Amino acid sequence: MTLQLRVYVPPHPLIQHWLGVARDADTPSVLFKSAMTELGRWLTYEAVREWLPTEELTVQTPLATCPATMINPTVPIAIVPILRAGLALLEPAQTVLPIASIYHLGLVRNEETLEASCYLNKLPAQFPPGTRVLITEPMLATGGSITMAMSELTKRGVDPALTRIISIVAAPPALQKLSVAYPGLVVYTATIDEGVNSQGFIVPGLGDAGDRTFGT
Ligand SMILES: O=P(O)(O)OC[C@H]1O[C@H](OP(=O)(O)OP(=O)(O)O)[C@H](O)[C@@H]1O
Ligand SMILES: O=c1cc[nH]c(=O)[nH]1
Numbered sequence: 633m634t635l636q637l638r639v640y641v642p643p644h645p646l647i648q649h650w651l652g653v654a655r656d657a658d659t660p661s662v663l664f665k666s667a668m669t670e671l672g673r674w675l676t677y678e679a680v681r682e683w684l685p686t687e688e689l690t691v692q693t694p695l696a697t698c699p700a701t702m703i704n705p706t707v708p709i710a711i712v713p714i715l716r717a718g719l720a721l722l723e724p725a726q727t728v729l730p731i732a733s734i735y736h737l738g739l740v741r742n743e744e745t746l747e748a749s750c751y752l753n754k755l756p757a758q759f760p761p762g763t764r765v766l767i768t769e770p771m772l773a774t775g776g777s778i779t780m781a782m783s784e785l786t787k788r789g790v791d792p793a794l795t796r797i798i799s800i801v802a803a804p805p806a807l808q809k810l811s812v813a814y815p816g817l818v819v820y821t822a823t824i825d826e827g828v829n830s831q832g833f834i835v836p837g838l839g840d841a842g843d844r845t846f847g848t
């Protein structure tokens with residue numbers, strides 16, 4: 633079977649509503665942050681379907697024994713937020729996955745060349761085999777940042793097929809790069825937009841996600 637990048641845009645009214653709020657240039661930073669929190673929560677909820685490892689147990693109710701499908705606590709789960717903007721999706725992802733370990737990765741694009749560089753790397757030397765990784769990265773634009781993140785992860789033993797990206801706005805250049813380099817990877821995004829302009833901004837997009845989240 634040939635592996636392919638899978639990109640899901642969940643057709644959910646809550647996701648569509650909060651995307652509209654985030655896109656609106658008149659939305660103030662405090663509400664923009666709330667929109668990112670809501671989007672992070674619902675996209676994480678969608679993304680962990682068929683990804684969270686479960687086990688079949690038996691529990692004792694007050695009345696009888698009963699089969700129960702529970703999260704398998706022995707399988708490691710990691711969340712990797714891509715700073716800064718990915719921090720906006722971290723707290724809601726943690727709310728959905730409280731047992732996950734958090735590994736921060738700080739990347740920034742050069743505003744002229746649009747090339748990404750890494751200024752903070754808190755990844756472990758090696759991830760245990762079978763680790764489920766959820767990357768929080770709201771903007772997939774030229775794809776330079778997300779491919780750098782994937783390269784740092786796969787060189788530490790992460791399997792792309794066990795990796796999920798949650799993003800708010802994805803653009804074709806980034807999805808194209810990911811599909812060539814990491815078939816088997818799965819992306820959950822609120823929208824796929826038309827393209828990227830000459831300054832590297834997604835159009836129509838939502839502007840600079842980091843600046844709008846942190847009011848800078
Ligand atoms: O696909 P790309 O072209 O690489 O663009 C996407 C990246 O650009 C933004 O980061 P930025 O450099 O603005 O840093 P910030 O998150 O600190 O604002 C955004 O948060 C992504 O990480
Ligand atoms: O449109 C874009 C592209 C990259 N990063 C952002 O924050 N916004």
Ligand SMILES: [Mg+2]
Pocket residue numbers: 717840841842843
């Ligand atoms: Mg930015």
